Structures are given as C-alpha cells and as structure tokens.
Amino acid sequence: DVKVTQSSRYLVKRTGEKVFLECVQDMDHENMFWYRQDPGLGLRLIYFSYDVKMKEKGDIPEGYSVSREKKERFSLILESASTNQTSMYLCASSFAGGAAYTEAFFGQGTRLTVV
C-alpha cells in the first residue's frame, strides 16, 4: 500500500516562528506536491517538485519555501509564520509520466494553527 506520511497531524505555532512540515513517501515517486486547503477556497498548490533539488512554484508560493534533498522527502518551510497561514496542509506524490502522473497519493494532512 502506498504511503504518504506527514510528520504531524496537528501543530500550533507562534507568529514569527520558522515552521517545518515534513512529508515522506515510500513509493519512489518522482513528483511531490504541497497544498493548502481552506474553507471555500479548495486545494491550492503551493510548491511542486519533480526531482531531487528541483522545485516549481505553484499558485500561492509567497511566504513558503521547500526543500527536497532526498527523493522520498519533501519539506515545506514557513520562514516566519503568520496567522493567515493557519490552514490544513496536504502533501501528495505521484509518478512522473503517463496516466500515473495524475494518480496522486495524499497524506493525512497537517492542521496548522498560528497564534
């Protein structure tokens, strides 16, 4: 069974803190994605990585950075957390090409609250 594991289910951080959200997948997928989901706004792509050390900005990259040093791990970094980054964060992974690229597997999500 494919597994995408996010390091925390719930997280509470203070404004201004540097926050790391970790995601690990065990299927040797080339692609990894970070999304945030807010009520009424659906799933919005923050960053995407298609290979180690490779990244592309998604729709809402401002205030975030990412790191992919190993194929199985993709980290989302909030450089200085703000209250408007309170959200559900979802990580996903998929194979690179063909039909499999759109067959993504998601983690359970991290509900981040910034106070």
Added chain:
Amino acid sequence: LAKTTQPISMDSYEGQEVNITCSHNNIATNDYITWYQQFPSQGPRFIIQGYKTKVTNEVASLFIPADRKSSTLSLPRVSLSDTAVYYCLVGGNNAGNMLTFGGGTRLMVKP
C-alpha cells in the same frame, strides 16, 4: 493542466445513482481524465481515471464521449458514506506538469 468546470454542489438520496459531469473543453490529445474523492479532514483519494469511452471499477464508472470535452463520474446506488467532495482533473504525461485542483463538487447524500 486543462481547466475544468463542474457543479459546485449536488444533493441525492441513498440508493440513487449520481452522475457528476465535468467540462474540459481544451483537453489535449495526451491528457487523461482523473477523479478524486475527499472526505472532511482527509486528503483527496484517487477513485478513477480514463482516456476515452467508459471505465468501470469497484467504486465508480467514468463515461467519456468521443470528443472528450466532458466526462461524467457515475456513482451507483450511493450511500450516506459517499457524501464528499469530488474533483475532476485533466492532465497529460508531460513530466513536470503541476497537479492543480479545481473547486470540486460537494455531494450530499441524504437518508
């Protein structure tokens, strides 16, 4: 990814068949059509994918007309546990393409 349009919400009753249609007028030749299901407080889950005609699995059927400019997800005999948001995605086999979700369709199944 090709832009998709689907209804914001739908209501149904237990035991009925539900059909959710997605429009994707600018679908490209090598694009696949993929549907996801998302329950509250969970990540989306892949449910079905197709390229043309009809695909069926244990969860749903996917109908794609010859011009491929739309697709219909069919859920047979829905139950309360099918209450979820359903997303339609269209994408191709180009490595490096981002996976972008639209707003989805919120299906409410009533007893």
